[in-house]
Amino acid sequence: MQTAEIHRRWLDFFAARAHTVVPSASLVSDDPSLLFTVAGMVPFVPYLTGLVPAPFPRATSVQKCIRTNDIEEVGKTPRHGTFFQMCGNFSFGDYFKEQAITYAWELLTTSEADGGLGFEPKDLWVTVYEDDDEAREIWRRVAGLPDDRIQGLGKDTNYWSTGQPGPAGPCSEIFFDRGPAYGIDGGPATDDDRYVEIWNLVFMQYLRGEGTGKADFEILGDLPRKNIDTGMGLERVAFLKQGVENMYEIDQVRPVLDRAAALAGKTYGAIHEDDVRLRVIADHVRSALMLMSDGVTPSNEGRGYILRRLLRRTVRSMRLLGVETATFPELFTASRDAMMAAYPEVASDFTRISRLAYAEEEAFLRTLTSGTGILDTAVANTQRAGKSELAGDTAFLLHDTYGFPIDLTLEMAEEAGLSVDRKAFDSLMASQRARAKADAKAKKTALADLSVYSTFRSLGETVFTGYTELETESSVLGLIVDGESVRTARAGQVAEVILGATALYAESGGQDADAGLIVGPGYELEVLDVQKPVKGLISHTVQVRSGEVGVGSPATSVVDREYRRGARQAHSGTHIIHAALRQVLGPNAHQSGSYNKAGYLRLDFSWNQGLSAETRSEIEEISNNAIRDNLEVVTREMPLAQAKSLGAMALFGEKYGETVRVVDIGGPWSRELCAGTHVTSSAEIGMINLVSESSVGSTNRRVESLVGIEAFRDLAAERAIVSQLSGSLKTPREQLPEKIADLVASLKTAEKRIAAFEARAVLDKVPGLLDSAAHHGGVRLVAQETGTLNSADDLRLLVTTVRERLGSDPAVVALAAEVGAKPVVIVATNQAARDSGAKAGALARIAAGVLGGGGGGKDDLAQGGGASVEAIPAALAAVTQAIAG
CATH class of the missing domain: 1.10.490 (Globin-like)
Structure with a gap:
């Protein structure tokens, strides 16, 4: 049986039993604590925990999942894979244990000809939580399993919770026995690879308290609504049904x-x-x-x-x-x-x-x-x-x-x-x-603990009116201070405010949150941020400027008009640049991320090489031509399938519901799914000024642009700089590039001449240094202070030149200078000196120690430094003493 066929049979089975079929969510999880969707139940967590009211009493899905915590085990066992598909059926306060067990047994053991998966009952074992007598009895009655094929296991394996206070409950797992060729007898309790877990049923019925680990916590009582969360591993069932040894040998792999x-x-x-x-x-x-x-x-x-x-x-x-x-x-x-x-x-x-x-x-x-x-x-x-x-x-x-x-x-x-x-x-x-x-x-926000929002979300979704209004009257549904729900917030406090309706845009789709105020009788709140902590709920982080705000107070959300204007310009500008990019580079230049706020936008797109100056100019020109042409901007809501049939672009990483908002600029020229705020015609954007293009990885590039009045101000600043240069150089603007190029060339020529003069001046010291050479311990030693030099390179040139002039007899050169107000010492030795035991690295460390610093290097050339210029004579004396010794 092909994997896709198992997939189809699962959904058909539960759809026929009044379950809403929910398409797989993206592998990119909405949960801020998760990088990926790691289990089939992840998209349903808000419903299972009661954070968000479930839109259906029962559901089913085949969910794409990614887990990499066991990546080192991939390939070594028959069932460890980083990508897998989890078939799940869920009940949100509808049916419970008996129905869940009945469904599982029926689907597994119904013949393939009758639409089931065709497992033989004799090959199936189950485990239950050791104290769950109810589940054990249901398995006896529904499946007719004998007691020895229903094994009771402890909390560490057969009890589910999130690891934190909240919903919890016992599990029941179904295993397939691969036979004696694969291991010892004794059932799943043996923890042997012979028994492959294919289905796990979680009976979410209790509220757990504080604790650590999988087993160390207490049960506080029953949940008001009992839920079912089950998962059947599609790849595991596939390799059993296809008669292969492991998941890597199924038809999809x-x-x-x-x-x-x-x-x-x-x-x-x-x-x-x-x-x-x-x-x-x-x-x-x-x-x-x-x-x-x-x-x-x-x-x-x-x-x-x-x-x-x-x-x-x-x-x-x-x-x-x-x-x-x-x-x-x-x-x-x-x-x-x-x-x-x-x-x-x-x-x-x-x-x-x-x-x-x-x-x-x-x-x-x-x-x-x-x-x-x-x-x-x-x-x-x-x-x-x-x-x-x-x-x-x-x-x-x-x-x-x-x-x-x-x-x-x-x-x-x-x-x-x-x-x-x-x-x-x-x-x-x-x-x-x-x-x-x-x-x-450190980067986790205060929104990470979402349980505080459940009461507010249960009151319904926050109504966003900001597409058509800049002020909206509502009331305060809730207040949160330091992660706790409170009744009031006073002047000076930072709080989160939940309103029934708001005109303030919450950060999403690359668009930054609106700026503005929330005002009411006797209070004024400055809006610092607007977010969507859970689906359907908008939270405003505010600073209480004056007065006291309480739950139930009337509240008017007021959008900063200038900020919103700039934000609309930037978001519409993002769409225009995206369309221009695709017009110039082709359809593979697909947006992979964006951020925009009043006056600024950045757009990441799939491309693996830098854009030439000509290409950047072309993109900028197409964008500003679109603005000049005053293209109509139209927003429409429609079903997702219809939007895609019209060619609307869905951006990767974004989540879309069944009903979406389509933004057209110039009709199909730019047609994207987008929930952001936009101008009504492209001319309102004013101007686009591409200020940078850079790499953000081997396969992605980033363009940044100023928009509207910010674009004008940047160009005006550049104009002022050009005007100043033109005046200073007494050169017409159009001749500035050639004039500056000539000046740069002249400067480089002058720098080379100066460097040559300085090198000659340094080398002029060589004869005097050679004359100072004295014999110490069988070695010719030059140990002198050379005054102030421009760089350590000058000192190194001097040291190596003197060493060469001293010939082949044992010779050591130790010169010190003041470079940048700091002492520097460089020591060089020739081969004969090294053969006699003189090592430049060791001598440099001796000198540097006297100078109050450190040093070292190779045996033939080494450098040291320190903090005290006054200690240079003593440092050179220490080198002389070391040579003499």
């Missing part, structure tokens, strides 16, 4: 594995290590394909870093299989063909996806080439020093700076007969993770 094996000239099943690498490749290519189809692009942070890691692990695995050339064009095409039946978007968007993937592979192959050169040098230096262990900081540098995988470093070092100081490497990695974790924690 195996084609990539086979293609990788063919490219590497390997036979799958012949060598265990090769098999693991082939499974890693098959898994990671599919995961990367699905992530990019949901708008994730490779980068060095967050989701983009996870994607980049998957892609690089794939390249590395192919390299370990002996393939050092690009393979993504074949691997990604194979994955597209395997996944498009279930997810057509991977085919329709493959041009964009493949361009990102191929560019990332090419960049990493170059990285491997440069990293290999650095590693080879480090290995040679380690061997030359007679050491057997490569320094941990070298391995960390390769990993952190060059993206060179540690396991590749380990392998290549081993080939050279070296180990790697893994302890030092791991310590550096741990420090980096700690810094990253602290940074991420």
